[in-house]
Amino acid sequence: MNGVVLERLLARGPVLGAGEAAVVLRAVGRDLLARQADGTVHGAVGPAAVVIGRDGRVWLREPSLLPSSVPGETADLQGFVRLARTLATAWCAGDRARAELLERCGAIASASGLALALATLRVGAPWCDGSRLAAVAAEITGPTPAIPLPVPRSAEAVPAGERLDGRLSA
Numbered sequence: 001m002n003g004v005v006l007e008r009l010l011a012r013g014p015v016l017g018a019g020e021a022a023v024v025l026r027a028v029g030r031d032l033l034a035r036q037a038d039g040t041v042h043g044a045v046g047p048a049a050v051v052i053g054r055d056g057r058v059w060l061r062e063p064s065l066l067p068s069s070v071p072g073e074t075a076d077l078q079g080f081v082r083l084a085r086t087l088a089t090a091w092c093a094g095d096r097a098r099a100e101l102l103e104r105c106g107a108i109a110s111a112s113g114l115a116l117a118l119a120t121l122r123v124g125a126p127w128c129d130g131s132r133l134a135a136v137a138a139e140i141t142g143p144t145p146a147i148p149l150p151v152p153r154s155a156e157a158v159p160a161g162e163r164l165d166g167r168l169s170a
């Protein structure tokens with residue numbers, strides 16, 4: 001996996017702020033809306049299912065891909081609400097106004113749906129491009145291992161009787 005699970009980030013304490021929390025909620029909300037449109041649900045929305053990539057992208061991992069049903073959609077909404085509260089508590093501890101915005105986003109999702117919740121979040125949330133998310137994810141996951149490139153074979157390195165394409169010459 002080229003990223004870090006949100007649960008692991010949260011365990012480190014308040015390393016990020018309200019802007020990053022808004023980025024995470026927007027991405028999770030968009031993913032859930034797309035699933036609703038496809039007729040599926042995730043089934044396990046929460047910090048253990050959210051991944052922050054080294055590039056700052058946010059996605060849900062290991063979806064259940066169950067056919068959509070009222071209980072499944074309700075479970076996804078409840079997971080979104082819990083995630084909003086968790087992020088408000090963890091990353092907005094010193095900023096009550098922004099914490100309340102995240103919690104209100106969850107409450108709106110529960111009462112009126114994800115689309116309206118995301119619209120509210122888009123209007124009221126602080127701007128953030130996800131670069132701090134990317135930096136923290138990269139710090140936690142460590143350096144990207146180098147992928148060795150194949151060494152080209154030069155004509156001098158080809159054994160006698162062998163062609164460059166690996167076949168033997170006559």
